Amino acid sequence: MNPKHSFLIESFVGLGALLLIVSALGLYILNEPVRIVQAQDEVLAVQLDEAMTLYAENCAVCHGSNGEGIGATPPLNNPALLTMPYEDLYKTIARGRYQTAMPAWSIEDGGALSDYQIDELVLLILHGDWGETGDRVVNLGLAPLIPFTTEADPALLEEIGKLPDGATLQTAITLFAANCVSCHGADGVGTGIAPALNDPTVREKTPDEITRIITYGNTGTLMAGWGNILAPEDISALVTLIQRWEEVPSGTIPAPDVPIAVTEESLALGSQLYAANCSRCHGPEGQGTPRAPSLNVKSFLTETSDQAIQQIVTLGVPGTAMPTWGDRMTEAEIQAIVGFIRQWEPTAPEVAVLTRPGGGGPPWSRTDTSTTAPGLMPSTSSSTGTNTTDATTNPLTGINGSGQTVLQAILDWRLLVLLGVILSIAFTLIYSGLDALRRMPRNTG
Ligand code: HEC
Numbered sequence: 001m002n003p004k005h006s007f008l009i010e011s012f013v014g015l016g017a018l019l020l021i022v023s024a025l026g027l028y029i030l031n032e033p034v035r036i037v038q039a040q041d042e043v044l045a046v047q048l049d050e051a052m053t054l055y056a057e058n059c060a061v062c063h064g065s066n067g068e069g070i071g072a073t074p075p076l077n078n079p080a081l082l083t084m085p086y087e088d089l090y091k092t093i094a095r096g097r098y099q100t101a102m103p104a105w106s107i108e109d110g111g112a113l114s115d116y117q118i119d120e121l122v123l124l125i126l127h128g129d130w131g132e133t134g135d136r137v138v139n140l141g142l143a144p145l146i147p148f149t150t151e152a153d154p155a156l157l158e159e160i161g162k163l164p165d166g167a168t169l170q171t172a173i174t175l176f177a178a179n180c181v182s183c184h185g186a187d188g189v190g191t192g193i194a195p196a197l198n199d200p201t202v203r204e205k206t207p208d209e210i211t212r213i214i215t216y217g218n219t220g221t222l223m224a225g226w227g228n229i230l231a232p233e234d235i236s237a238l239v240t241l242i243q244r245w246e247e248v249p250s251g252t253i254p255a256p257d258v259p260i261a262v263t264e265e266s267l268a269l270g271s272q273l274y275a276a277n278c279s280r281c282h283g284p285e286g287q288g289t290p291r292a293p294s295l296n297v298k299s300f301l302t303e304t305s306d307q308a309i310q311q312i313v314t315l316g317v318p319g320t321a322m323p324t325w326g327d328r329m330t331e332a333e334i335q336a337i338v339g340f341i342r343q344w345e346p347t348a349p350e351v352a353v354l355t356r357p358g359g360g361g362p363p364w365s366r367t368d369t370s371t372t373a374p375g376l377m378p379s380t381s382s383s384t385g386t387n388t389t390d391a392t393t394n395p396l397t398g399i400n401g402s403g404q405t406v407l408q409a410i411l412d413w414r415l416l417v418l419l420g421v422i423l424s425i426a427f428t429l430i431y432s433g434l435d436a437l438r439r440m441p442r443n444t445g
């Protein structure tokens with residue numbers, strides 16, 4: 001080829017490469033404001049994400065899963081709050097509202113939250129998505145029991161009246177059911193957010209100590225002071241109850257019969273946990289096996305509340321093969337399983353259809369004695385002969401979360417390769433352009 005032509009071509013290519021880089025740089029600079037806004041949006045998204053967890057852990061119990069307010073506690077999804085100045089919202093959360101149940105949250109005021117976290121909560125109130133927040137609260141197993149209060153079992157309450165100083169216990173049980181049950185749980189057994197009060201360790205505290213905690217609260221925790229709300233004799237009755245709780249039969253302060261809230265995520269988790277832990281005894285679709293009764297049957301599901309199922313699963317059934325799950329699973333996980341089991345109700349058969357021929361007494365009680373190691377039994381799906389695809393494919397939705405990160409990884413990987421290719425092309429072009437320039441004097445001369 002004519003060297004003059006090849007020189008011309010090479011310098012055009014070099015010039016082209018230069019133009020390409022300059023215009024790319026120009027575009028990048030022009031795009032900078034957009035990029036800054038995008039980066040700010042990303043920061044806000046991270047802050048809102050953190051705020052939703054903070055809300056679930058600290059605020060949902062009083063203000064509701066979706067910020068809708070509970071009883072006398074005001075809603076936070078209230079449009080009026082959007083017009084409240086930022087400083088006022090910040091101060092309300094940081095310092096609390098004096099003489100109300102709204103605690104102070106900033107560390108300076110004895111609370112548990114940093115300035116940054118309070119700022120995030122204000123952002124949540126101003127820019128957050130309450131539907132998403134409600135899902136977060138449910139997924140963390142922190143959805144408050146609504147209604148906030150419950151009622152003592154009248155028959156048991158009457159029995160308690162016959163105990164020495166029974167009237168004081170009756171008063172305290174009524175107060176507890178109305179004010180404390182939402183955090184400290186039915187029968188004072190505790191919940192995910194507050195400790196058990198029917199526990200012997202609480203009785204190790206002196207009556208004075210317990211009185212002080214109920215009157216003034218524990219700053220920095222959800223335990224507000226009740227001194228402004230309850231009379232001193234009410235508080236003293238509650239102290240008596242806490243000290244004499246072993247005399248109170250279980251079931252006196254029942255859990256309110258409210259369905260456990262579910263989300264797509266919690267159902268997927270429940271399905272996964274059920275398949276991994278329960279199906280080998282209760283059957284992949286809850287139809288029951290010779291080792292354990294059917295759970296997927298109308299009579300059981302209509303007669304048993306979500307709270308009751310949660311309690312059975314948490315505590316197990318002593319003296320049977322039904323294990324205690326409370327020490328192996330979180331409250332959120334057990335609630336997810338209960339939500340999954342509850343899903344069967346609309347299509348549950350009237351009568352449990354066990355595949356093994358029966359012969360007097362429940363079949364699981366017979367096999368119970370013959371085998372103590374359920375893990376060694378042959379797979380339940382083959383013995384029951386039912387289609388297990390439902391139970392095994394459902395967890396797919398649960399993998400969604402990690403699936404997304406895989407997608408992100410692929411995107412990142414593609415971007416890197418693209419960047420590498422662009423860079424190497426640019427370098428080759430610049431090099432050939434420079435090379436042509438270097439050879440210029442020789443060619444023209
Ligand atoms: C123990 C119950 C309780 C908890 C926990 C709680 N609040 Fe409150 N909150 C209240 C009550 C009661 C009020 C109403 C106070 C009043 O009467 O002015 C309130 C008021 C508010 C207000 C003002 C609403 C308005 O309309 O003026 C905001 C904002 C607020 N709370 C945010 C929060 C945030 C954020 C959290 C979690 C960090 C939280 N609260 C936790 C009980 C609670």
Ligand code: HEC
Binds near residue numbers: 176184193194201238
């Ligand atoms: C908003 C939730 C909430 C409510 C409502 C609530 N508590 Fe508490 N309570 C807590 C939390 C959280 C703690 C643990 C505080 C800590 O970590 O120090 C606690 C601690 C206590 C303790 C000390 C327990 C111990 O082991 O040290 C007592 C006693 C107590 N609460 C009594 C009551 C009584 C009585 C009521 C009703 C009048 C009540 N609480 C209402 C959340 C609550």
Ligand code: HEC
Binds near residue numbers: 317374
């Ligand atoms: C080792 C076998 C085994 C495993 C594993 C098992 N269960 Fe059970 N389960 C039983 C037996 C046996 C009973 C019946 C107890 C009885 O006789 O009251 C039972 C009873 C129950 C009941 C009460 C049923 C009723 O009709 O009253 C529920 C609810 C329950 N199990 C849920 C679960 C859940 C949820 C899991 C998984 C987290 C699970 N079980 C795992 C053996 C098992």
